[in-house]
Amino acid sequence: MDDDTPSAGFLQEDMFQPLLIASNSSNLEKALEVLVEVSRTSDGRSNLASRNTLCTVLELCQDQLNSSSSRLLAMSLKLLRNLCAGELTNQNLFVEHNGVGIVWSILNSVSTSNLDYGIIRMGLQVLANVSLAGESHQLAIWYQFFPLKFIEIASLRRRETCDPLCMVIYTCSNGSGALIDELCVEKGLPILEELVRTASAVGFGEDWIKLLLSRICLGENQFLRLFYRLHPVGNFENGQDINLRDDLFVSEQAFLLAILSETLNEHIGEVSISNDFALYVLGILKQAVGNFDWMLRGNSGLPTGSAVIDVIGYSLTILRDTCAHDGYGHVVNSLLSSGLVELLLRLLYELEPPTIIRKAMKKSVDKEGTASSSSKPCPYKGFRRDMVAVIGNCAYQRKHVQDEIRQRNGIFLLLQQCVTDEDNPFLREWAIWSMRNLLEGNAENQRVVAELELQGSVDVPEIAGLGLRVEVDPKTQRTKLVNAS
Template identity: 55%
Template sequence: MDGVPENILQPLLAAGNSSKLDKALENLIELARTTDGRSDLASNNMIITNTLHLCKSLAFNSCFDTLLLALKLIRNLCAGETRNQDSFIELNGFDIVSDIISCRKVVTDLNYGIIRMGLQVLANVSLAGEEHQIVIWNRVCSLEFAEIAKLRRKEICDPLCMIIYACIEENQELLHQLCLDRGLPLLVEIVRTASDVGFGENWLKLILTRTCVEESYFTSLFSKMLYNPSDSTFTHDQSFLLSILSEMINEQIEHITVSKVFAFDVFNLLKIALTVLNCVSRPKSGIPTGSTDIDVLGYSLCILRNICAFDGHVEIIESLLSLGLIHMLLELLRELEPPAIIRKTLNRAENSDTNTYSGKVCPYKGFRCDIVAIIGNCAYKRKHVQDEIREKNGILLMLQQCVIDDENPFLREWGLFGVRNLLEGNLENERVVTDLEIQGSVNLPEFAQLGLRVDVDPQTRRPKLVNTTE
């Protein structure tokens, strides 16, 4: 091949058992797919040496098809084979591959395959250990790689995230560097790419959980997602970021160490997001709704709901309570119009065809459930929370959530869960319900017309909700 020195070309042709370079590379790629094949090729250090030199020559000649094969061979050679991984670093392979995938000619020609393959090479080498990761890191956290992340391609985003996570998983210093001024532009562009085109593997989720949930960099990243000003308070990228974190906390809450800073940041974000309640229409769906402001509100509530559901977060929950979480949620419930079934039955009782109850509407289906769930989670075996809810006249308010509501699936279940936690082990709260009793039951119009009543056991004097329609 023109431009490739014979001392590079001939050993590869011989090892690949072909007189044609592309065929020789294909044969070597197939051989390097297996552990034994990689081991055999690693014993001949000239294979990876010559292939790296070949890559350098081909990049200048714009022989992109052959270059892709050469990179694929290096990727396979470095898949768990320590000798090849070490040789890659010793031969300055990282700079060679980095120069190729960040080359203006490659990017301009939109050779996503070459860029993806080059990143997969670096990802395999990064798995070799800290020494290799540090060499790789200094180049990854650069503007060149931030530009690569801007290409908005899923197949580029995934291996790039794999490299980053391998480097920060157990290295606190590299994690901090990623979230500071030098590395943050790269992380921002990765999130924007994933927001635009999605992602195929879980590396991004792991990075965001590590940096935003377990560490204290959520607000730093979230604030950088503000661009393209619009009428919305929040952007699509911010909503996307929060959705990923909400999903991870929901799925992995028992395996994630949530930082107090993150919990406080989400609480403060919730207070900002609640302003959207002043201008929303009746909900048509759960989150995501298509409205970035409403979605940020919903994901914030979901995150707090799951944090407050886990016993391992006692200190964080107590800190959130000290910030006025219960007071805020009770006031929010009071501001909402009553559940639909209560509105309808009371309107019928008053012979009115129109809604006589004013109040804010739920911005998405499940909004009321999320509020009730957080209150119920916080009240579980916490007498001071049970007492606070009673002192703020919240027991009857919680009882009113024990109904079926089309706009809030499982509201009745969450309401019953919350009421049970309010009454469990708290005689004062039980007495509040007992004081509403009329000849053995609480005969409130809201419950009588809905087929519900609160019965009080004559011996234990403990109240319980009964569905009279069953």
């Protein structure tokens, strides 16, 4: 007989008789198939709850622990998962009849012997559905699995086990300060570390890991500790002196930044960002660009496959969105005090000109025979755009930022970015946005641009696109930008 189709004769008939009756079937396998379908609906789950079906299925699972077959066990777990999907009676019965312990035994058995990832996934889905019932259910699961079994399953480099495990951990800890605290100490952080390593290696299909990491890194301010655990090199103790070299960033660190960047971009205005987090990211960016080999031109956007380049890119996108929704300006002010604008303007100065300007310069070089400068190429497509975007968001309705950019001779530099660049999609749009923010309500900045344009130093038709034009004041004879209307 095929091991995957076990005979019901090996089981005590009185154990599974209620399942045969509830499904009107003549054999156990057929009964489970029918009941799995019935339990997909709310009415079906309610009806089966009144028949005490869940307790029978738990007994069946326990009986299958020492069986060489996996088919009946998989079908039993699938039925348990469905029965516990929003049906409180079944969720309560599951906990009361040691369902957590039974699932733990199942997962322990398959994770130490034949590594049946399908069984592990199904068992985790059962726990995830049960955890939605409330605190007592969450605690029952947590104290059975935390931390060792969570770490063990998180270390399996499989997407099908990583997704439901993240759901279990998130739903159990969400709303519980005590359980979140346990995740943020030495016992809990290895779980998060292994989840990041797994998701970085195999990807993820559901958003639970994003929810979990944003809660821990942003809500609980544990970003730096987790970032450090992924590659423990450097001094992270005070968050200010991050001593990393470009060859010491790893893909898992870039992945963590990518997850947080995506979360911030999707929930701008909803996620609270602390000064510490923003300064940590700025510190990482400084170290990355300070130790990066700028010789090679990037030929793709993010992610590039290079850990250090991706760290640079995702740090910039995090800072871009941080500056976009820092309504009170406290975080932006901290970033400014730590040299954000100074750093970005310096990088822009050192960067080679946009493609269209570079091509024009090449023609001039070919004619005149002069050598080009030692400017730096963009490490990835979009690098210039991302820096301009950060500057533009910083300058929005912040006069002290507008003034700093002028004082650092950044206005002409940003005007040069108002061009189409094949290596930086949407550069022109971000540069126009930045110029608008630099000029809004700032007479000094408007005067600088007006004088540049009147002198022929710049030819920027985009200024007209902002609804402005150059005009000479008849009284003072000074140039200024005024509304075109």
